[in-house]
Amino acid sequence: MALTSGFNHVATLTSDMDRTVRFYEEAFGGVVTFEVAKRDDHPWMKIVDMGGGAALNIFEVPEEALIGERRRIGSRGAIDHFGFAVESLSVLEAVRDRLEPAGAQEVGTIQQLGDEWSLFFRGPDGMELEVCCPA
Template sequence: MPVTIGFNHVATLTADLDKIVKFYTDALGATMTSEMQAVGDHPRMAVVDLGEGAALNVFEVPAEAIIGDRRQKGGRGPIDHFALAVDSLETLQATRDRLRSLGADTGEIQRLGSEWSLFFRDPDGMELEICCHADQ
């Protein structure tokens, strides 16, 4: 049995912190729980609460400091994508609709093993996934 209980946070980079925080707030109902202004060599950052103790720590850096092509597998850096969990297929469908209404690039909901899955991209082009357990 693992000693871990899930992920605490995923850290990511953006050139526009305000845009990304607004996206996650509007799309997923997330809340920004803290913001730090840039100090010395530490960039401006926000902690975005994704629910159930999981967070997204977003660092604002110049666009040229973000290496790779986030739309190309293998060019996304050490984190290819991360997945968020929702409680039901109905919530997943409503989240898909909300993402689309915000202009997000989404795929279709698909069954992957014991999970329903939806892939989408945030405004920076980062690929993410939202999943829920499928009824057996």
């Protein structure tokens, strides 16, 4: 049995903090709970509560600091993608309808992968992301 109880947070990079935070607020109802101003030794950071005890720690960096071309496994950096959990297919469909208006790119179609429904898309910085629920 695992000693952990799940993920606490995922740290991710953006070249535009306001755009990225607004995306997670509009698409998922995320809420900023903490902020660290940019300092010489630390980039601007916001923590966005994504529900269920999970958060995104978003760091703003220059665009050239974003790793890879983000369209191919192995070129996306140390984290290839991450998936958000929602409770049902109806919530997944509601999130799908919010993604493009919030700034998502390349929103795919909902597909069944094993015992889960899955929807892939790209966030406002082009990062591969996913939303999943039980099938």
